[in-house]
Amino acid sequence: MKKMTQPLPRRAPGWKYDLNKPNEKPQPSSPTARLRTPPNHFCDTYLELPRSTIRLRGVGIFGGIVCICAISATALMIIYTALTPSFELEVKYTLLSLFFIALMYWTVIPTIRMDIEFPRDEPIRFNRLRRKVYFYQYHFDRFHLFSRQRWGVRPVVYDWDDLVAEACSVYAPMGNGGLIENVVISVIKPGTEEVIDRLFFTHDIEQGKQYWALAQLFMQQGPQALPEFVHPPRDWNDDSQLSPIHCIAPKVRWPEEIDFESRSAPCSY
Template sequence: MLFKTPLLDKPAPGWKRDLPGPNEPPSIEPYPAVLTNPPNHVDDVYLELARATMRVRGVGILIGPFLLLLSMIPPLIWIVLFRATENIPSLAFYFFGLFAFIAPLWAGIHIWKMDAEAPRDEPIRFNRARRKVYVYRFRHNGLKPFSRSAWGARAEVYDWDNLHAEACSIYGAMGSGGSIQTVTLAVLEPGTRKVVDRFHFAHDIQQGEMYWAMAQLFMQQGPQALPSFPRPPRDWNNEKIRFNLARRLAPKVHWPEAIDLESRSAPSMHD
């Protein structure tokens, strides 16, 4: 069932529609031929799906150095004008020059780090035995471009029953105009519609619906309910990368040991 009005107290930006809840029937049947990637792993305990907040890698790492060079133009103009005229320019000139220096400098650093420091994959694991979801998330903060604590991948754990999927469409500054379509997952306060966290799940609404349907089928019925994929899983950490410098620099996926073990296992009598 697809809902025409937002179910959550605070819908996602660009909300288009809500997808069925975790324990409701899927709204669409997964079709492997149109899905970008097969599951990274599937067995009786957990399903791991590939995920990436960055849809295209390799562009930012080229634009970043260009913007950094662009930021050097205002200081050079200041020096040349001062040496040529020996006059102090107006305050407005300095203000504009300072903005022209800071804006491309910040943008260049941010774009570079977004492209080069995002991990090769940001997988999400659905553990059927524990009814938990484990998300390998890339955190970033544009206001703190040099902070180590504000940037990097972290593993987070959520209850399956507290997740809610939303299809979104935001008009973006694209070459010919158009919309950026995504499916996001909201984390709800138990028993309420209050959103306590939200993260990206998939690019393209159709693919996002199918991946969400796969998660629903797995968590509700088990691996036998999933379609078979003609292609083998992609080894994100050990793939051969030749020309994409951003992917070559990207960190490999490394789950914290305790969460890695928990996310791949069923609870024991001692848990």
């Protein structure tokens, strides 16, 4: 299980309410059979739900490149002006300008890298026989922009009974009014209220409720409790089913040991 240096806040930022606990009756929601993005797979052993931290692919790449070009042009102009004898540019102004330019680079470069390196799908597998949940989790670190060790996929595994789904709503300076709603999954240390990890689940509260209800039905009753989905599942590793910008993203490659464990029943001796 993933270890944190210190516990996280009990409530996620913008917390509104908790969804029903793992072993409680699922909350009623809109028909899950008509989900536009149905589960990737389900069988007697496990249910796999799709997930994507990045909502719009390509925005970070193209927007980031435009920002990098603009920042670079500004930096070159400031350097040229500082080195031109006909202009008197104070050292403090030059250093302050270059500091803000470096800060912009620090902000934009991780955004571009995330858009390129985040997997095309970050699935979650619910194994009802092991009562474990497997997250295909991508880790990144903005303070180490070019690190290989701090960036990459490192799946994490938690007990189903230790999970809490939280509906959140926050406001941010955006063109659509600034309202951002999502659902996150918190991992609670057994017997306490201490949150040891928090993972993104969905960008939309209603979709989060539907996916969480599917997970509850599957873990409590098995695959026979799931509806017959109208839309077929998508193979995220099949380039023919994705847009060109999605094909840039890495394919889903579970580590062999985790892949086998998440799709199998526990051994009985």
